[in-house]
Amino acid sequence: MKYIPFLFLAICLRLSAQDPLFTNTSQSLISLNPSFAGSNGGLRVQSSYRDQWYNLTGFYQTLSTDVDAYIKPMKGGIALSYMRDDQSNGTLVTDRLSLTYAQHLNLLDSKLKIIPSFQITGFQKTLDNSKLSYGDMIDPRRGFVWNSPQNTNGYSVKRNLDFSSGLIINYNHFYFGASMFHITQPQEAIYGVGKLPYRLSLFTSYNLTLSENAMLYAIYRFEKQQSFYNHQININVLLIKHLILGTGIRINNSVNAIVGYRHDYFTLSGCYEFGTGSTMTSSAGTFELSASFNLRNKEDRKLVKDVERW
Numbered sequence: 607m608k609y610i611p612f613l614f615l616a617i618c619l620r621l622s623a624q625d626p627l628f629t630n631t632s633q634s635l636i637s638l639n640p641s642f643a644g645s646n647g648g649l650r651v652q653s654s655y656r657d658q659w660y661n662l663t664g665f666y667q668t669l670s671t672d673v674d675a676y677i678k679p680m681k682g683g684i685a686l687s688y689m690r691d692d693q694s695n696g697t698l699v700t701d702r703l704s705l706t707y708a709q710h711l712n713l714l715d716s717k718l719k720i721i722p723s724f725q726i727t728g729f730q731k732t733l734d735n736s737k738l739s740y741g742d743m744i745d746p747r748r749g750f751v752w753n754s755p756q757n758t759n760g761y762s763v764k765r766n767l768d769f770s771s772g773l774i775i776n777y778n779h780f781y782f783g784a785s786m787f788h789i790t791q792p793q794e795a796i797y798g799v800g801k802l803p804y805r806l807s808l809f810t811s812y813n814l815t816l817s818e819n820a821m822l823y824a825i826y827r828f829e830k831q832q833s834f835y836n837h838q839i840n841i842n843v844l845l846i847k848h849l850i851l852g853t854g855i856r857i858n859n860s861v862n863a864i865v866g867y868r869h870d871y872f873t874l875s876g877c878y879e880f881g882t883g884s885t886m887t888s889s890a891g892t893f894e895l896s897a898s899f900n901l902r903n904k905e906d907r908k909l910v911k912d913v914e915r916w
Contacts, residue, residue: 624834625787625805626668626691628654629854629862630877631825632842632913633896636672636685636706638809638827639783641723641774643708644676644683646915648902658892659881665695674706683708683721697737702729708772719776723785727768732761733796766792768802779813779912805831813912819847823913844868847910850875858882860892870907873898873916 628634634654635642651673658666674685685706692699708723772785787805794802811825821844829836840854842864850866850873860882866875879892900916 624831626656626658626666626689627829627836628656628668628670628894628896629838629840629856629879629892630654630864630875630894630896631809631827631838631840632823632916633873633875633898634670634672635914636674636687637670637689639723639772639774639785639807640685640704640706640725640770641708641721641772641783641785642683642914643674643685643706643723644710645674645708645721645774646900646902647676647906648900649673649675650898650900650916652896652898654894654896656892656894660891660893665692667692676710681710681712683710683723694737697734699732699734700729701732702727702768704728704770717778719774721772721774721776723772723774725770725772727770729766729768729794731764731794731796733763734761736760762796764794764796766794766802768792776914779815781809781811781912781914783807783809803832805829811914813914815910816843819910820845821910821913823852840864842913844910866896868916871900873900 628637631638633652635645635652651671653671654669656668658668668689668691670687670689672685672687674683676683685704687704687706689702690699704725704727706723706725708721711720712718713720769789770785770787771789772783774781774783785807787807788802789804791801791804794800807827807829809825809827811823814822816822823842823844825840827836827838837857838854840852840862842850842852844850848868850864850868852864853862855861860879862877862879864875864877866873875896877894877896881891898916
């Protein structure tokens with residue numbers, strides 16, 4: 607019996623996990639599709655923090671920062687991205703650093719845009735062995751009371767390269783995007799053999815201008831990674847040019863609410879998800895905080911433009 611926890615740990619460390627996904631897609635565009643690099647025509651910085659199921663036992667926190675810019679002589683966009691995913695209070699931490707290039711192809715007097723992209727990522731997974739529990743640490747009556755020589759070996763680390771690609775088709779205010787993450791399925795297992803499974807991502811969105819100072823934004827998103835599926839629908843509105851309100855659902859999983867403030871140069875927003883699935887409880891909440899900075903020319907700052915170009 608004392609080997610069961612260790613065997614369970616070994617199995618878990620060989621299994622491939624699901625990628626963290628941000629609910630507030632308008633504030634995490636490069637994570638949604640790498641072809642958004644340079645989409646606002648200037649310089650943009652987007653940062654998001656996600657704390658998942660913070661009321662339940664465990665610890666799942668993700669921090670992401672993307673810096674992207676449009677390079678006019680190249681008619682393309684570049685992005686530098688960093689993501690840190692922390693599971694169980696530092697027990698398993700994944701750091702990812704990505705470089706993206708997106709080529710912007712303008713057709714039909716720039717009404718139609720086709721944007722393919724390529725992304726290269728270096729990642730590191732770090733396991734803190736001192737925070738693991740093993741069978742030989744358990745006393746039959748008093749629980750975990752002894753130390754194990756197995757959990758005093760410091761840190762175990764796995765490093766590798768990863769490749770992804772994306773494509774966006776934009777006609778007026780309509781967007782369709784497809785991306786394939788982890789194309790080469792690199793080895794990610796710290797112990798044994800385990801490939802990082804590819805993730806297929808599809809989305810479609812539309813921006814409806816209601817007035818000079820108001821706009822409605824709707825998006826549908828589909829994600830597939832191994833046996834994990836995600837369907838998300840969100841509708842956001844921009845009122846009096848600055849106030850952001852939104853709501854949406856992850857089908858069979860959660861509902862969310864978004865509130866934010868948009869300035870000519872920056873955007874601040876918060877998102878809260880309420881768990882609704884059979885494995886969730888009403889207290890299994892998740893929240894996100896996002897902030898972005900946008901540097902564009904003076905004319906663009908005055909206009910209420912598509913969310914994808916903020």
